[in-house]
Amino acid sequence: MKAYKYRVYPTKKQITEINLQIEKSRQLYNKRLALKKDAYKNKGINLLRKDLYKQVKGNNEMHSQVSQNIADRIDKAYKNFFARIKNCERKKGFPRFKKYGTYNSITLPQIFNQNNIGKKTYFPKIGWMNVKYHRVLQGTPKTMTLKKAKSGKYFITVCCDNVPKERIKVGNGKVGIDFGLNHFIATSDGKFFDHPKPMRKMSKKRKILAREFSKTKKKSKNKNKARIKLAGVDEQITNTRNDFGWKLCRKLIEKYGVIYVENLNVKGMVKNHYLARAITDVSWSDFTNKLFFKAESAGGKVVKVNPKNTSQKCSGCGEVVRKTLAVRTHECQHCGLRIDRDVNAARNILSIGEIGQELPKYKPVGDEAYTDGISPKQALLMKQEIPLQ
Numbered sequence: 001m002k003a004y005k006y007r008v009y010p011t012k013k014q015i016t017e018i019n020l021q022i023e024k025s026r027q028l029y030n031k032r033l034a035l036k037k038d039a040y041k042n043k044g045i046n047l048l049r050k051d052l053y054k055q056v057k058g059n060n061e062m063h064s065q066v067s068q069n070i071a072d073r074i075d076k077a078y079k080n081f082f083a084r085i086k087n088c089e090r091k092k093g094f095p096r097f098k099k100y101g102t103y104n105s106i107t108l109p110q111i112f113n114q115n116n117i118g119k120k121t122y123f124p125k126i127g128w129m130n131v132k133y134h135r136v137l138q139g140t141p142k143t144m145t146l147k148k149a150k151s152g153k154y155f156i157t158v159c160c161d162n163v164p165k166e167r168i169k170v171g172n173g174k175v176g177i178d179f180g181l182n183h184f185i186a187t188s189d190g191k192f193f194d195h196p197k198p199m200r201k202m203s204k205k206r207k208i209l210a211r212e213f214s215k216t217k218k219k220s221k222n223k224n225k226a227r228i229k230l231a232g233v234d235e236q237i238t239n240t241r242n243d244f245g246w247k248l249c250r251k252l253i254e255k256y257g258v259i260y261v262e263n264l265n266v267k268g269m270v271k272n273h274y275l276a277r278a279i280t281d282v283s284w285s286d287f288t289n290k291l292f293f294k295a296e297s298a299g300g301k302v303v304k305v306n307p308k309n310t311s312q313k314c315s316g317c318g319e320v321v322r323k324t325l326a327v328r329t330h331e332c333q334h335c336g337l338r339i340d341r342d343v344n345a346a347r348n349i350l351s352i353g354e355i356g357q358e359l360p361k362y363k364p365v366g367d368e369a370y371t372d373g374i375s376p377k378q379a380l381l382m383k384q385e386i387p388l389q
C-alpha cells in the first residue's frame, strides 16, 4: 500500500459542505462509541463493527461508505488500545469521545470509479473538486480520505494497492550510519548529510510564531489566526523534512546495498518531556522508517544494530578511547587513528553489523557510564553531544 497526498481546492460552497460532513461524522462517531461503551458496561456485550453500523445508521445526508468507515475507526481505536495494553505501554489511550474541532477527516473506504481521481476528483456528497495533481498516481486506488488540515487547507490522501516497485538501482556497498545533532547523519566512509538550510529559517520562524500564539488572548480571533499561521509553518517544516528524507534515502540506497543503522529506543526517549522536542526536530526514527520502506521496495537491506559503546570505542583497534562530550575528534593514542567522532561511531556500527553481534562487554567509562538506564536525558545528551537548552 502506498499513500498519495494532494492538495484540493474546494469552492466556498464545497468547503461549507465538507465542514458539515465532518461535523456530522464526528457526532455519529460519538453516538456509536457511546453505544459500544454502554453495551459493554451494562450488558457485557462487545458490539462489533457491523453491529455499530446497523444500530446507528447515518442518515441520507451522509454517504453509506463514509458512515461505515466511522464504525471501522471505532473498531480500530479499540484494537490499538488493546495492542497498547498488550505491549505494556504507559499511555493506554482508551477510545474517547471526539470534541468539536478534533475530528477532521472523512474516508471513502472503497473507491468505486478510479477515473474519478485526477485534476478533478470526486468525493460523494461534496462533488467534483479541483486538485493539484503534482504527481501521477500509480497502482490501484483503494481508499480516499478528505482532510481539513490545521492550517485550514484541504487535502486528499489516496491509498493504492499493487504499486509497481520503484526502479532504484541498489548499490553494492555497505555502510554504517550514525545519527547526531551536529550532522543529521555521518557515514562510516566519512560523509556527512545535513538538513537543508531553509529548515533553520523555518525553525526560527516557528519560534517567533509560537511566542505570538502564546501571547494572544484565549479564545480570541487573534488566537485562532495565530494558530493557523503556526500550523502553516509546521506543514512547511514537515514537507521539507519529508522531501529531504526521501531524497537522502534514495541517495544511500543507490550507493549501498546493505545499510546498518543504530537501533534507537525512541519510544523510551520520547517519554521524557525534555527529549520530545529534540527527537521530533531531528526525526531520526521517521527517517529510519523511510529508509526501511524505501530499501525494501527497491530490494536493498537495512539492519538495526545495538549502538551501545559505539562512540567510545576506537574503530581502528578496538581500544576504549575516553572523550568528553565536547571533543569532536576521535584521537586514538593506541593506534594513532584520528577521525571525526561521529564517523568513528558510524564505523563501529558498520563493524557490529558485519559481525552480526554486539560488541564485547567492557566496563563503561566516562560519559557512557551513565547510559545504563540512569537518566534518559543524560543518555541522549551523550548521543547528541551538544546540550539541550
Ligand SMILES: [Zn+2]
Residues within 6 Å of the ligand: 314, 315, 316, 317, 318, 319, 332, 333, 334, 335, 336, 337
Ligand atoms: Zn585505536
